[in-house]
């Protein structure tokens with residue numbers, strides 16, 4: 295059985311070979327889709343058959359599109375980013391793994407080509423994004439179940455739409471769910487130039503929060519600092535600056551942060567904790583340095599700091615689809631008002647996926663690789 299569909303209830307509906315197809319296909323005589331243009335067609339997809347180094351295990355394959363059943367939606371994918379979680383999933387190091395073989399990609403935007411007879415929530419021409427992780431977005435077309443998709447406005451910038459369903463949602467929830475922050479309160483974060491980090495900066499600015507943004511030093515630091523400040527970052531510091539003794543005066547001019555957002559781990563997270571206000575919370579949502587969080591005993595005892603974790607997939611399990619849709623509507627509003635833009639992106643045609651996969655794991659790239667499907 296095709297992995298992603300089984301995992302998500304989404305009819306990914308593609309085949310790698312005739313045997314797989316025969317074992318899985320539920321029949322081409324399903325209800326006719328509401329579009330004349332839904333003829334079965336060839337699909338190009340980035341597929342992996344086993345876990346390992348993405349550069350070695352991911353292959354561009356021609357697959358066949360399944361029929362559109364009554365509750366299904368035929369989607370032409372437009373663009374899909376390569377996120378660290380996509381890489382971790384292919385490596386087999388993620389909290390949620392599809393059955394193999396699987397199509398890569400958890401995020402992206404597509405346009406509805408045709409819908410099954412019982413589909414009511416979307417129509418041909420609509421733009422849709424995944425409702426859950428593991429959909430398999432690195433493909434030119436697919437058939438998904440209606441419940442696997444969320445409709446979004448078609449006038450969003452393409453890159454914003456393609457990068458909407460994971461990182462901005464994570465940023466928004468972390469800002470809202472752990473501390474009762476008020477305008478003027480301060481948030482500190484590391485990896486501030488990441489997709490999540492850039493969303494945190496912008497959503498925090500829209501909420502009237504002040505941000506201290508930590509990045510790794512690099513040759514073009516000033517350019518990066520200017521970019522993050524143009525998004526609303528109040529301060530941009532390097533990891534080295536954060537460790538300096540002079541930092542003890544830094545928070546005389548602004549309130550010490552009540553919330554720290556950590557996607558690095560190791561020494562970087564220890565430094566975030568050092569600057570947290572008494573009683574403050576550090577939320578860990580990523581581990582880019584692949585090192586454990588190390589918390590000073592005295593900081594924990596004398597400042598009563600709270601260490602928490604966040605995983606968007608768990609948040610979705612704990613909340614209803616309607617609540618996730620509400621979150622997407624809120625974020626679309628921020629995008630429409632110009633308060634939330636996509637992270638810096640490099641668009642790469644699907645067939646050049648090797649180049650995009652390599653760039654996505656290079657340090658200091660400061661640009662998210664987005665696969666385009668035309």
Ligand SMILES: NC(=O)c1ccc[n+]([C@@H]2O[C@H](COP(=O)([O-])OP(=O)(O)OC[C@H]3O[C@@H](n4cnc5c(N)ncnc54)[C@H](OP(=O)(O)O)[C@@H]3O)[C@@H](O)[C@H]2O)c1
Nearest residue numbers: 378464485488489490510579580582583604605606657658
């Ligand atoms: N828990 C959740 O629900 C959730 C949701 C979304 C994302 N995430 C996680 O959040 C993190 C960021 O995701 P993203 O899509 O925003 O990433 P991204 O845009 O691809 O950016 C990656 C970031 O990680 C930094 N980085 C990479 N290796 C590092 C290292 N060894 N030490 C310090 N920093 C390092 C990069 O900094 P440089 O520019 O200096 O290389 C960059 O800022 C990932 O760990 C991802 O899995 C978690």
